[in-house]
Amino acid sequence: MEALPRETIVDVLEGRLRTxxxxxxxxxxxxxxxxxxxxxxYGVTRTTLKHAFGRLVQAGLLETRHGVGTRVRDYARxxxxxxxxxxxxxDAKWVREIFEVRRSxxxxxxxxxxxxxxxxxxxxxxxxxxxVRECEGADAVQLADxxxxxxxxxxxxxxxxxxxxxxxxxxxxxxxxxxRAPFTDAAAAHERLSPVVEAVLxxxxxxxxxxxxxxxxxxxxxxxxxxx
Numbered sequence: 001m002e003a004l005p006r007e008t009i010v011d012v013l014e015g016r017l018r019t020x021x022x023x024x025x026x027x028x029x030x031x032x033x034x035x036x037x038x039x040x041x042y043g044v045t046r047t048t049l050k051h052a053f054g055r056l057v058q059a060g061l062l063e064t065r066h067g068v069g070t071r072v073r074d075y076a077r078x079x080x081x082x083x084x085x086x087x088x089x090x091d092a093k094w095v096r097e098i099f100e101v102r103r104s105x106x107x108x109x110x111x112x113x114x115x116x117x118x119x120x121x122x123x124x125x126x127x128x129x130x131x132v133r134e135c136e137g138a139d140a141v142q143l144a145d146x147x148x149x150x151x152x153x154x155x156x157x158x159x160x161x162x163x164x165x166x167x168x169x170x171x172x173x174x175x176x177x178x179x180r181a182p183f184t185d186a187a188a189a190h191e192r193l194s195p196v197v198e199a200v201l202x203x204x205x206x207x208x209x210x211x212x213x214x215x216x217x218x219x220x221x222x223x224x225x226x227x228x
Contacts, residue, residue, distance in 0.1 A: 013044055013052040021061050021072055022090045028074035032062075035070075059086060081164075084171035096224065098171045103216040105168065109153050109161050110196055110212035114205040117155035122201050125151050129197045133190035141183035142176070148193060152200065181226035182219040192218060 020026055032038055039049045053070060056062040060079050064070045075083055088094045117125070128148045135141040146169055153165040172179060183189050196215050199208035 009044060009048055010051045010055070013042055013048055014055050016042065017052055017056060018059075018061065018086065019090065021056070022087070026072045028072050028076070031069045031071050059083070081167045081171070084167065085174055088172055089174045092175060092227070095172055095175065095227065098168060099216075099220045099224070102168050103213060103220060105161075105164055106149065106152075106216045107209045107213040109149075109156055109165065110200060111205045111209035112158065112161070113152045113155035114200045114203050114208035116157045117200060117203075121151065121155040125155065125197050125200060129190065129193060132193060133186055135186050138180040138183045139177075141186045141189050142180055145183060145189060145193060148197065152196075155200065175227075178227055179223040182222045 017026075026032060033041070035046050035049055039046045042049070053062060053064060057064055060075055060083055061073055062070055063073050073079070084094065084098065088098070113121075125148065128144070128151050132141060132144045132148065135144045149169075150162070150165055153162045156162075182192070192215060195211040196208065199211045
């Protein structure tokens with residue numbers, strides 16, 4: 001068995017600071033109080049505070065200038081999609097917005113894949129689709145389904161679609177275990193996904209777009225109903 005991770009004081013402080021920033025207690029563009037004051041307020045050492053600051057600077061929520069102070073970045077204006085996993089952990093309502101993008105981008109990916117997929121990529125899609133049906137357990141089916149979508153993105157021949165697909169999956173990774181409802185039945189999951197892959201294999205771009213839109217819409221509703 002794998003040991004469970006243990007939170008350190010830096011982990012706890014990072015979470016508290018992140019929550020205070022995202023909840024607006026420290027507004028975008030504002031400077032945080034002096035380190036000594038902030039450390040005393042949270043009941044930690046300045047060393048612990050500096051470690052937490054370093055993580056939040058790396059995450060894109062803070063910026064520190066020597067001799068000036070630490071300022072809250074305007075993540076809504078300056079941030080990138082790499083912030084999404086953190087935002088989902090803070091507020092699950094972000095999932096609905098992620099799914100809206102997932103649906104529109106996913107349908108476009110399927111359409112492009114239908115036109116551009118190579119023979120080898122079509123063979124890979126057949127094999128990956130079949131793997132969905134053969135999986136046991138919702139977690140395994142969910143991961144197998146994900147690999148089909150990664151393969152669809154690769155089949156577009158556009159690496160940006162691949163990165164977008166990775167970003168969207170990573171965005172709801174923090175709550176993936178709560179989104180297993182469409183994958184509890186391997187046969188049903190396979191049947192739901194088949195029209196997308198079949199349209200791509202047939203090189204029918206309009207049908208692939210429509211099938212992907214339907215698939216992503218159906219699974220979105222199932223997952224959000226279960227999450228609610």
